[in-house]
Amino acid sequence: MxxxxxxxxxxxxxxxxxxxxxxxxxxxxxxxxxxxxxxxSDADLVERTEIWLPRHDPDGRDRTMSCGAALAHLQPAARVLRRCGTTSFPRTGAVVATVRADPGASPDSVELVRYHAISRRRSHRRWFAGNEVSEVDCSAVAAAAGEPGVRAVVPGHLDALGEMLGFATRVFRADPAYQRELWMWIAHTCGFHGLGAEDGVPEGSLSDEALPAAGLVRPDTPVPDDARVTKRLRPGRFLVFCTDRDTRPEHLAAGAAVERTWVEAAARGLVGSVLTQPLHLLGFRELLAERLELPGRPQAIFRFSHPADPVPPLPRRPLTDLLPGDFPGTGAEPDDPPRSTL
Ligand SMILES: Cc1cc2nc3c(=O)[nH]c(=O)nc-3n(C[C@H](O)[C@H](O)[C@H](O)COP(=O)(O)O)c2cc1C
Structure with missing residues (x-):
C-alpha cells in the first residue's frame, strides 16, 4: 500500500x-x-526497548502498555489536526503503531472533549473525596476503553482483592533487589539523571495514603491489616483490564484501553491511578483471575473517583528527546516524498 x-x-x-x-x-x-x-504525513510510535526494569517489569509488558497509552494520545491529537488518524500495526520491530495523518473530517465533540482532558489526567494516588461516582459516570468511563480484545471488568469480591494487594505489598516491601531498582526511579525525585531530570516518579507524588490500592511499595510502606485494606478500597471504583492472551499486541491494546478510560474519567472531573506492580509477582495474576472470577488475564487495575485534593502534573522529557533530529523538525527533510508503507 x-x-x-x-x-x-x-x-x-x-x-x-x-x-x-x-x-x-x-x-x-x-x-x-x-x-x-x-x-x-505518517507518525511512527517507536518503543524504546532499551528501557528495561528487570525487577518490576521483566517481560517489558508495562513498557508496551505504556506505548499503548501513548498511542491513545497520538490518535486524538491527529484527529484535532483534522487528520484521519487511521492506525496500522507492524508485526515486528520497535515501531508499535503507525498513525496515518492524511487529511480527515473535523473531530466530533466527544473527540474534542477527550483531547482536552489529556492535559488534566494524572496519577492520583491519594484519598478520594467521600461522594460516590454516579452509575452514569462509571458506565461511561468503562465504555471508553474502545478496544475489542480488552475487557474492562468491575471486580466483585473486593475483600479478596484487598487481601491479595496486602500480600503483594508485604512481598515487595521485603525485596531488596526490587527496592534498589525502584529507588533508581524515585530517589530524590527523578530517574537515572538525578535531581531535576524529566523522568521518574517524584517521591512527593507517592503518597502512602491509599496503599496498597494505589502507589508503589517502598521499604517503609506501612501495611495495614486485611480488613483495613478492604475498607480503604471502598471509596473508589475499580476496573480490571483483561485480555484473552498475553501477547505484545494485547499489551499495547490494554495500555490504550486503560488510557482512554483514564482520559474519559478526567473529562468527567474524576481522578484515578493505575496499579500493575502486584501483577508482576509470580502466580499473582492467575490467582487474582480465579478469586475475582475474571474473564481473562488481568493486565492493569484502575481505581477512580472524585478528588479530595488536586495533584500537580509530573515532569516529562523534553520534546527534543522524543523526536529524533532538531525539534520541531521531522527527522525527514520537509521535501522528502511520501513514503511507501506496507
Ligand atoms: C503500564 C503502567 C503501569 C503503571 N503501574 C503503576 C503502579 O503499579 N503503581 C503506580 O503508582 N503507578 C503506576 N503507573 C503510573 C505511572 O507511575 C505514572 O503514569 C507516571 O509516573 C507518570 O505520571 P502521571 O500519570 O501523573 O502523568 C503505571 C503507569 C502505566 C502506564
Missing part, C-alpha cells in the same frame, strides 16, 4: 501538537519509553 495521493506533509507546528500529546501519556515509573518518527 502506498501513501495516499491526498497526503499532506505534517507541518512543524502539527508535529509539536502530536509530540506534546504523546509526552503527556502515563508510563511505568514515568520512563516514557517511546519515540516519534515522522515520515511526511
Amino acid at each position: 502506498t501513501t495516499s495521493p491526498s497526503a499532506v506533509a505534517l507541518a512543524p507546528s502539527e508535529i509539536a501538537v502530536l509530540a506534546r500529546a504523546v509526552s503527556r501519556a502515563p508510563s511505568v515509573h514515568n520512563t516514557q519509553p517511546w519515540r516519534l518518527r515522522i515520515h511526511y
Whole structure:
C-alpha cells in the first residue's frame, strides 16, 4: 500500500501538537519509553526497548502498555489536526503503531472533549473525596476503553482483592533487589539523571495514603491489616483490564484501553491511578483471575473517583528527546516524498 495521493506533509507546528500529546501519556515509573518518527504525513510510535526494569517489569509488558497509552494520545491529537488518524500495526520491530495523518473530517465533540482532558489526567494516588461516582459516570468511563480484545471488568469480591494487594505489598516491601531498582526511579525525585531530570516518579507524588490500592511499595510502606485494606478500597471504583492472551499486541491494546478510560474519567472531573506492580509477582495474576472470577488475564487495575485534593502534573522529557533530529523538525527533510508503507 502506498501513501495516499491526498497526503499532506505534517507541518512543524502539527508535529509539536502530536509530540506534546504523546509526552503527556502515563508510563511505568514515568520512563516514557517511546519515540516519534515522522515520515511526511505518517507518525511512527517507536518503543524504546532499551528501557528495561528487570525487577518490576521483566517481560517489558508495562513498557508496551505504556506505548499503548501513548498511542491513545497520538490518535486524538491527529484527529484535532483534522487528520484521519487511521492506525496500522507492524508485526515486528520497535515501531508499535503507525498513525496515518492524511487529511480527515473535523473531530466530533466527544473527540474534542477527550483531547482536552489529556492535559488534566494524572496519577492520583491519594484519598478520594467521600461522594460516590454516579452509575452514569462509571458506565461511561468503562465504555471508553474502545478496544475489542480488552475487557474492562468491575471486580466483585473486593475483600479478596484487598487481601491479595496486602500480600503483594508485604512481598515487595521485603525485596531488596526490587527496592534498589525502584529507588533508581524515585530517589530524590527523578530517574537515572538525578535531581531535576524529566523522568521518574517524584517521591512527593507517592503518597502512602491509599496503599496498597494505589502507589508503589517502598521499604517503609506501612501495611495495614486485611480488613483495613478492604475498607480503604471502598471509596473508589475499580476496573480490571483483561485480555484473552498475553501477547505484545494485547499489551499495547490494554495500555490504550486503560488510557482512554483514564482520559474519559478526567473529562468527567474524576481522578484515578493505575496499579500493575502486584501483577508482576509470580502466580499473582492467575490467582487474582480465579478469586475475582475474571474473564481473562488481568493486565492493569484502575481505581477512580472524585478528588479530595488536586495533584500537580509530573515532569516529562523534553520534546527534543522524543523526536529524533532538531525539534520541531521531522527527522525527514520537509521535501522528502511520501513514503511507501506496507
Ligand atoms: C503500564 C503502567 C503501569 C503503571 N503501574 C503503576 C503502579 O503499579 N503503581 C503506580 O503508582 N503507578 C503506576 N503507573 C503510573 C505511572 O507511575 C505514572 O503514569 C507516571 O509516573 C507518570 O505520571 P502521571 O500519570 O501523573 O502523568 C503505571 C503507569 C502505566 C502506564
